[in-house]
Amino acid sequence: xxxxxxxxxxxxxxxxxxxxxxxxxxxxxxxxxxxxxxxxxxxxxxxxxxxxxxxxxxxxxxxxxxxxxxxxxxxxxxxxxxxxxxxxxxxxxxxxxxxxxxxxxxxxxxxxxxxxxxxxxx
Numbered sequence: 001x002x003x004x005x006x007x008x009x010x011x012x013x014x015x016x017x018x019x020x021x022x023x024x025x026x027x028x029x030x031x032x033x034x035x036x037x038x039x040x041x042x043x044x045x046x047x048x049x050x051x052x053x054x055x056x057x058x059x060x061x062x063x064x065x066x067x068x069x070x071x072x073x074x075x076x077x078x079x080x081x082x083x084x085x086x087x088x089x090x091x092x093x094x095x096x097x098x099x100x101x102x103x104x105x106x107x108x109x110x111x112x113x114x115x116x117x118x119x120x121x122x
Contacts, residue, residue, distance in 0.1 A: 042115035
């Protein structure tokens with residue numbers, strides 16, 4: 001996997017939910033994400049794409065804007081840092097994500113953010 005291919009997949013992933021729930025593109029997400037996607041975050045772990053997508057959709061429903069601060073890749077791995085403006089009660093969130101790509105699809109995502117507000121909300 002070339003660095004440019006990895007960046008293209010990661011950009012397609014972000015473009016698929018950038019516009020919030022109105023522009024959420026599940027069909028495109030299913031093209032770029034592997035069916036056995038492994039997703040890890042401070043809130044939990046998902047080992048299947050079908051388990052991951054509902055949570056991403058719920059997040060997209062709260063998203064007003066995402067601002068990419070940094071996106072870079074090296075071969076089959078990529079990293080991103082971005083800020084999100086969200087609907088209350090959580091207004092702002094800075095995130096970092098690490099990606100792994102194999103055979104033309106994203107196979108793992110590790111999301112890092114301060115989950116305090118989400119844990120106290122639950």
